[in-house]
Amino acid sequence: xxxxxxxxxxxxxxxxxxxxxxxxxRAANDSSGRTVFQWAIFSADDQPVVASNGITITPTHRxxxxxxxxxxxxxxxxNVTRYPEEPILRWLRQLARAGVCMGxxxxxxxxxxxxxxxxxxxxxxxxxxxxxxxxxxxKGHATRSVYEIDRxxxxxxxxxxxxxxxxxxxxxxxxxxxxxxVAQQFQxxxxxxxxxxQGSARDTIVNFQSPRLAAAISLMYANVETPIxxxxxxxxxxxxxxxxxxxxxxxxxxxxxxxxxxxxLEHARRLLLETSMSILSASIAAGFASQSHFTKCYRNxxxxxxxxxxxxFFQRKPAAAATx
Numbered sequence: 001x002x003x004x005x006x007x008x009x010x011x012x013x014x015x016x017x018x019x020x021x022x023x024x025x026r027a028a029n030d031s032s033g034r035t036v037f038q039w040a041i042f043s044a045d046d047q048p049v050v051a052s053n054g055i056t057i058t059p060t061h062r063x064x065x066x067x068x069x070x071x072x073x074x075x076x077x078x079n080v081t082r083y084p085e086e087p088i089l090r091w092l093r094q095l096a097r098a099g100v101c102m103g104x105x106x107x108x109x110x111x112x113x114x115x116x117x118x119x120x121x122x123x124x125x126x127x128x129x130x131x132x133x134x135x136x137x138x139k140g141h142a143t144r145s146v147y148e149i150d151r152x153x154x155x156x157x158x159x160x161x162x163x164x165x166x167x168x169x170x171x172x173x174x175x176x177x178x179x180x181x182v183a184q185q186f187q188x189x190x191x192x193x194x195x196x197x198q199g200s201a202r203d204t205i206v207n208f209q210s211p212r213l214a215a216a217i218s219l220m221y222a223n224v225e226t227p228i229x230x231x232x233x234x235x236x237x238x239x240x241x242x243x244x245x246x247x248x249x250x251x252x253x254x255x256x257x258x259x260x261x262x263x264x265l266e267h268a269r270r271l272l273l274e275t276s277m278s279i280l281s282a283s284i285a286a287g288f289a290s291q292s293h294f295t296k297c298y299r300n301x302x303x304x305x306x307x308x309x310x311x312x313f314f315q316r317k318p319a320a321a322a323t324x
Contacts, residue, residue, distance in 0.1 A: 003173060005039040006069045006100075008092075009049040009057060010076035010083050010111065017105040018051070018075050020162035027182045028170045036173055040067055044088050052077045063091055071101045071154065071169075074108030081110070081274055089115040099152075103165075106158030110274070113137040122150040126158040131224070131267050132274035135285060146196045164192040212237045213247040220260050224267050227287040230256040265301050268294070272310050279306045 007021060025037040040061045043049045048058045061067065072095050076083070092115045096102050104112050109125040110133065112118050118140035125133050127144060134142050147156035147165040156165040163186065171179040183191050215237045219228070233256065234244040248256050268286035271277050277285070283294035283306075298306050 002035050002038045003070045003169075004067055005037055006042060006066065006072040007039060008042045008044075008072060008074045008088070008108075009051075009059075010044070010074065010080060010108070011049055012052045012077045012079045012082075013049065013075045014077045014106045014158060015051040015053050015055060016160075017077075017158050017162050018057070020160055021073060021075065021105060021166060023186070024163055024166035024170065024182050027185050028174060028178060031178050031181050031185075032174055037169075040069070042066065044083070044085060052079075069095065069100045071103055073103040073105055073154070074111045075105045076108045076111060077106060080107040081276075083111075092117060096152075101152040101154060103154035103156075105156055105162045107274075109133060109140075109142075109155050110136075112153075112155070113140050118153065118155075121153045122148050123153060123155040124148045124157050125155065128270065129274055132270045135271055135277060136275040144197045145194050146192045147194055149194060160188070161192070163188055164196075167191050168193075209251050210247055212239060213251055216244060216247070216256070217259075217263075220263050223287075224264055225285055225287050227260065227264065230260075261297065262301065264288075265298055268298070268306070269302070269309065272306055279310075282306070 005021070005025060007018065009018065022039055025039060029035050029037060041057065041059045042061060042063050043059045046059055046062045048056045050056050072092070074092070088111070092102065092112065096117050102112055102117050104123075104125075106126050107129050109118060109123055110129070112123075113133070113136070118137065120139060120141075122141045122143060124143050124145045124147060130142060130144065133140070145157070146161045147154070147168070149168070154165060156162050163183075167179045167183055167188075170182055179191065183189075216233050216239075219233050219236055230244060231241055234241045237244070239247070244256055248254050248259055252259055254262075264286040268282045271282040271285055272279065275282075279294075280291050283291050286294070288294035288297070295305055298309070302309065304312065
């Protein structure tokens with residue numbers, strides 16, 4: 001029997017992530033000469049959904065009349081905090097109780113976690129959203145893996161990571177040869193596994209340019225809530241403070257202090273936009289001793305206060321619909 005894959009599209013979902021789920025499954029059907037995978041598309045209100053790029057996708061099924069599913073993947077985008085609604089969370093919990101394997105693409109892990117479906121599970125999410133996710137959902141064991149499979153939970157980090165997760169499903173159903181054939185069709189030169197870690201392009205470039213600078217930045221990431229001094233960072237990576245300053249000036253056009261502050265403010269901004277944490281809690285999580293100092297630094301860096309940032313974000317209108 002074909003495997004039935006459901007996709008719940010959340011407004012402003014990532015079209016890249018959506019295609020990275022569907023297209024490998026379609027190619028696997030073509031390669032095998034039979035329908036191994038079928039997919040059904042759902043939305044919260046059974047109405048067409050607008051992606052982050054403005055393209056509209058029409059659901060293929062109503063939630064109340066959904067076929068029997070083997071998997072359900074939640075596909076969302078950057079503005080996932082706007083859309084979780086209790087009826088959807090109840091529906092997800094109902095599917096999980098019925099034995100459907102639950103999964104997510106990109107930031108969809110936020111919605112699964114709000115439904116309580118990732119408590120005690122290893123999972124992953126896009127690296128940009130990882131700090132906020134860990135703050136809001138400490139019961140989920142979030143990693144930096146490209147994708148994670150823990151029992152009946154299938155999560156991936158977004159973008160082309162969904163291709164790798166689908167290739168794993170294809171391997172399980174049709175074998176490695178078919179999965180490699182599908183990967184080659186999409187010029188996907190290396191099939192990644194759950195052992196592969198995600199990271200930003202900036203991290204990769206910096207690590208190539210200067211491993212010690214990369215180690216220093218990693219220390220900053222690891223000590224956002226309790227900042228350490230530039231002297232401590234330099235000592236930990238085997239450099240003098242002057243050498244560390246030269247590396248930051250050469251490769252980042254910044255000082256260690258400014259870079260560290262920008263990193264902490266970026267962390268706080270994600271908490272403000274992706275979690276329900278108060279401004280005070282976000283400032284503490286970013287290592288600021290007082291909310292007033294945090295607000296001053298935030299305004300200097302982003303030219304608006306944390307309160308204005310949050311209000312501005314939640315007052316924005318979803319992208320205008322376009323024809324698909």
